[in-house]
Amino acid sequence: MAEKEEYEKVKDTGHNWDGITELDNPPPRWWLNALYLSGLFVLVYLILYPSLPLVHDSTKGLLGWTQIGEYKEALAVMEERRAPYEEKFSQMTIEEVLVDADMLNYISASSKVLFGDNCAACHGVGGQPPQGAAYPVLADDDWLYGGTIDEIMMSIAKGRIGLMPAHAGALTKQEVNLLTQFVIDSSNGVKNEAGRALYDEFGCAMCHGDDAKGDKYAGSANLTDRVWRFSGEEEQVRRTILHGVNDSFDPQTRLAMMPQWSEKMALMLEIKADVLNGGEKVEDINWEDELSGDETERLSESDIKKLAIYVHQLGGGE
Numbered sequence: 022m023a024e025k026e027e028y029e030k031v032k033d034t035g036h037n038w039d040g041i042t043e044l045d046n047p048p049p050r051w052w053l054n055a056l057y058l059s060g061l062f063v064l065v066y067l068i069l070y071p072s073l074p075l076v077h078d079s080t081k082g083l084l085g086w087t088q089i090g091e092y093k094e095a096l097a098v099m100e101e102r103r104a105p106y107e108e109k110f111s112q113m114t115i116e117e118v119l120v121d122a123d124m125l126n127y128i129s130a131s132s133k134v135l136f137g138d139n140c141a142a143c144h145g146v147g148g149q150p151p152q153g154a155a156y157p158v159l160a161d162d163d164w165l166y167g168g169t170i171d172e173i174m175m176s177i178a179k180g181r182i183g184l185m186p187a188h189a190g191a192l193t194k195q196e197v198n199l200l201t202q203f204v205i206d207s208s209n210g211v212k213n214e215a216g217r218a219l220y221d222e223f224g225c226a227m228c229h230g231d232d233a234k235g236d237k238y239a240g241s242a243n244l245t246d247r248v249w250r251f252s253g254e255e256e257q258v259r260r261t262i263l264h265g266v267n268d269s270f271d272p273q274t275r276l277a278m279m280p281q282w283s284e285k286m287a288l289m290l291e292i293k294a295d296v297l298n299g300g301e302k303v304e305d306i307n308w309e310d311e312l313s314g315d316e317t318e319r320l321s322e323s324d325i326k327k328l329a330i331y332v333h334q335l336g337g338g339e
């Protein structure tokens with residue numbers, strides 16, 4: 022009966038449905054306290070932090086905190102940590118970088134981001150494009166245009182477009198078959214005299230070399246290894262021979278273009294190489310005379326240098 026008495030002390034609302042009375046219990050204390058506290062929190066927050074939207078802006082809050090401000094502070098801390106490395110790197114030759122483990126570590130970390138942002142869309146994460154993608158693997162020691170750091174730097178700065186003419190109009194069906202077989206045999210180390218004769222007759226050696234190992238000045242693929250630039254399947258090899266690579270006259274040609282990342286740096290590398298070849302000194306170059314000043318730059322010289330070292334390390338280095 023004790024329970025019933027408790028109820029009777031409580032005010033009722035006067036509502037009664039079929040003998041069930043609606044009581045007017047106050048909410049529990051803890052619940053009310055939580056409600057007041059959260060109201061207080063909102064007030065304090067409104068005063069301290071940016072909160073109420075105005076027409077063009079919002080209230081600023083007494084603390085002066087903003088999300089973008091916090092981001093900028095963190096960025097400044099990062100820049101401050103990187104600055105001594107960047108400063109040191111800009112003064113170092115590539116040979117010096119290669120024997121400086123600490124610097125190599127730094128470059129590897131910062132190039133991973135650069136590579137992810139600019140290169141991975143084509144060359145894949147870590148220089149490993151998905152199988153069947155028509156982009157060269159950068160994480161092996163097989164190079165179209167050469168694998169020294171200087172050559173890699175030139176590939177990035179200048180961009181690369183390998184050219185192989187379509188041969189559809191020049192070859193009979195049987196000749197195409199023979200050449201296709203020759204390429205597949207070569208990659209397996211099998212001799213193919215008849216194919217070899219055609220290879221010489223149709224000028225394949227001009228670009229792919231007498232030994233068919235490719236030529237870094239033409240960027241032509243090595244035909245004697247099992248690393249395929251496109252694919253080792255018979256149909257695919259035939260297609261390359263018939264339609265070529267980047268042959269703008271053949272609508273079925275393969276497209277393979279490495280974008281240019283710095284016209285300016287490519288030009289500078291070429292001029293430096295010329296000057297060195299002529300037995301003169303790089304310090305004597307008058308860059309203001311040599312450059313017009315409107316050469317495009319999508320990546321800075323320092324970024325390209327970093328990426329070349331990074332890619333060189335991926336491939337194990339030549």
Ligand code: HEC
Nearest residue numbers: 139140143157164165166167176181182183277278279328
């Ligand atoms: C739009 C796609 C694309 C992007 C982006 C791209 N590349 Fe390439 N890259 C290519 C293609 C295609 C080739 C091969 C060109 C050819 O076959 O003539 C290539 C070739 C290269 C080579 C020469 C490889 C060799 O075997 O000699 C290097 C090095 C290279 N890329 C590095 C980079 C770096 C570093 C970046 C980022 C800054 C980058 N690439 C961004 C498509 C791309």
Ligand code: HEC
Nearest residue numbers: 183184185225228239240241242249250251252261266277
């Ligand atoms: C003017 C230069 C040139 C000539 C001539 C030439 N090629 Fe090529 N070839 C290239 C280049 C450059 C590439 C690589 C393109 C690339 O990777 O961007 C290539 C690629 C290939 C490939 C693809 C290899 C792979 O790994 O997927 C085959 C196969 C091939 N050539 C066969 C031949 C044959 C056979 C002939 C003669 C009928 C020939 N080429 C003539 C420049 C040439």
